[in-house]
Amino acid sequence: MTLMSLEAFLKPSSSSSTVMALSDNEIVSAIKTGQFQIVPRNAKLNPAGIDLRADRSLALRPGQQTLVATIERVELSEEFLGILHIRSSLAREGIVASLALVDPGFRGQLTVSLHNAGDRLVSLRKGERFIQLSLLRLGMPATHAYVGKYQNSRGVVKSRRKKMIKSRRMESVIQGTRG
Numbered sequence: 001m002t003l004m005s006l007e008a009f010l011k012p013s014s015s016s017s018t019v020m021a022l023s024d025n026e027i028v029s030a031i032k033t034g035q036f037q038i039v040p041r042n043a044k045l046n047p048a049g050i051d052l053r054a055d056r057s058l059a060l061r062p063g064q065q066t067l068v069a070t071i072e073r074v075e076l077s078e079e080f081l082g083i084l085h086i087r088s089s090l091a092r093e094g095i096v097a098s099l100a101l102v103d104p105g106f107r108g109q110l111t112v113s114l115h116n117a118g119d120r121l122v123s124l125r126k127g128e129r130f131i132q133l134s135l136l137r138l139g140m141p142a143t144h145a146y147v148g149k150y151q152n153s154r155g156v157v158k159s160r161r162k163k164m165i166k167s168r169r170m171e172s173v174i175q176g177t178r179g
Helices: 003-010 024-033 088-092 166-175
Strands: 036-039 044-046 049-053 058-060 065-076 080-086 095-098 107-116 122-124 129-137
Touching (some): 024 129, 058 065, 065 129, 080 088, 080 095, 088 095, 107 129
Antiparallel strands (some): 044 049, 049 129, 058 122, 065 107, 080 129
16 A cells, blocks of 8 residues: 555545543533433542442452343433443452443443452442442444344343354254254
């Protein structure tokens, strides 16, 4: 690729806006205009995100994993994508989180998988801040808003992916109906 074609490739198209993380001022503006909703509204606002709180108290022993929901219910418009981050103080204690993207159009409480990879018991109190939600403004609004199986989630929601029962799978292999 020549230098000229590389520059043309990297140059943003004039028809789309730049994707960017929202600042605290932009998050407040998005709440006021209804592009982003959070209930209850007393979540802690940070320079580039919002801290979300645990819906229950829990204690994680070393090697233990559990699911926890946020107290807050969020709703994203088709213009925003959410990214979840574990709070750094918990990461320093050995807590690792499985954090998915929050799709444009998602509504509900968020369920997060926490794992204690450390060597000490780690406790969280109900209402303690444990993850941060950062919002990214998409270059263009999403054409297809989220309508998946976790829409309007309340409390902890376990996996809803379809799982094949091992014995049925083995039975079909033995019968030759599946290979």
